[in-house]
Amino acid sequence: MKILEDRIRRDGTVLPGDVLKVDNFLNHQIDPQLMNELGAEFARRFADAGITKILTVESSGIAPAVMAGLHLNVPVIFARKHKSLTLTDHLYTAKVYSYTKRVNNDISIDRRFLDAKDRVLIIDDFLANGQAVQGLLDIAETAQISVAGVGVVIEKRFQKGHQLVVDAGIQLEALASIASFDHNEVQFAQD
Numbered sequence: 001m002k003i004l005e006d007r008i009r010r011d012g013t014v015l016p017g018d019v020l021k022v023d024n025f026l027n028h029q030i031d032p033q034l035m036n037e038l039g040a041e042f043a044r045r046f047a048d049a050g051i052t053k054i055l056t057v058e059s060s061g062i063a064p065a066v067m068a069g070l071h072l073n074v075p076v077i078f079a080r081k082h083k084s085l086t087l088t089d090h091l092y093t094a095k096v097y098s099y100t101k102r103v104n105n106d107i108s109i110d111r112r113f114l115d116a117k118d119r120v121l122i123i124d125d126f127l128a129n130g131q132a133v134q135g136l137l138d139i140a141e142t143a144q145i146s147v148a149g150v151g152v153v154i155e156k157r158f159q160k161g162h163q164l165v166v167d168a169g170i171q172l173e174a175l176a177s178i179a180s181f182d183h184n185e186v187q188f189a190q191d
């Protein structure tokens with residue numbers, strides 16, 4: 001998506017560890033107008049997928065997920081992050097290793113919000129090694145709900161997550177695909 005690539009070129013900074021800092025429009029300060037356009041684009045790409053709900057993980061997935069939910073007219077559920085969980089009977093849970101914080105988190109969704117009839121779209125801000133998406137896929141499997149697709153604002157195509165989702169046979173839509181950070185410059189994939 002050109003508008004997003006232009007914004008990343010203008011405002012993104014490459015940090016050590018292959019981390020792209022985009023905290024003035026996505027990860028700290030949020031640009032609502034841009035989020036709205038991203039949400040509309042997700043809705044367009046998944047318009048015929050029969051989605052009943054959107055799943056994401058707090059906190060940075062929430063803004064694009066809510067905008068996608070607005071345009072698809074479906075509820076948005078964000079998995080909560082915890083250091084560790086004890087009483088879990090009423091929760092679906094999964095373990096997720098955080099790419100940026102380098103710690104393990106448990107994520108959870110209250111069972112009340114998922115129904116076997118649901119067909120969900122997973123949305124996140126970044127796709128790196130695919131741990132956050134895998135955690136949501138694990139929850140979907142436990143809840144026996146079908147996954148219509150995965151939508152990410154930015155994928156780093158050179159890391160493992162892209163292939164993980166493709167190999168699972170799930171439709172993957174990335175609104176910006178980064179091929180490399182050669183010389184600390186963002187190179188976008190050409191397709």
Ligand code: 5GP
Pocket residue numbers: 018019020021022027060097098099100124125126127128129130131132133161
């Ligand atoms: P994964 O679970 O795919 O390894 O990493 C995805 C999660 O880590 C995202 O939810 C995002 O919060 C964070 N993340 C991964 N790579 C980056 C990055 O380059 N920049 C930022 N800001 N967050 C990232």
